[in-house]
Amino acid sequence: METVVKSHRPRTSAVLTFLDDAYPAMAPTPENYALLAQLDQASRDLGCAEITAFHPRGRGAGDISLVSPPLGGLDGLGLGGEGEHARHETASIARAPELVKRSALLIYRLTR
Secondary structure: OHHHHHOOOOOOOOOOOOOOOOOOOOOOOHHHHHHHHHHHHHHHHOOOOOOOOOOHHHOOOOHHHHOOOOOOOOOOOOOOEEOOOOOOOEEOHHHHHHHHHHHHHHHHHHOO
16 A cells, blocks of 8 residues: 555655554444344344344454445354464354355345
8 A cells, every 4th residue: 555655646645544543343323233133034034043233342343344334234244263363263164054044045135
């Protein structure tokens, strides 16, 4: 990014600024809760557990956080594990079939 900013086009300028708090957790919006309700219903219809929201202060930020203000979105649909984003990161594959089915049902329903 720094290279791109340094080599901006003639008669233009650019500044790259990194803010400590610029990557927040996804905001709790009515659109996000509506999608969460649909995911929860898909989970229940498959005989799986209830899906509830985590408080924004108790979760990390995903890339969806950067686009979810104008669009509804969900985060945290993937495998759980330990050591996120580190060399010793692991994924718990045991729940993969359930998560795949739930996500597939949600996507199917959203496209109908």
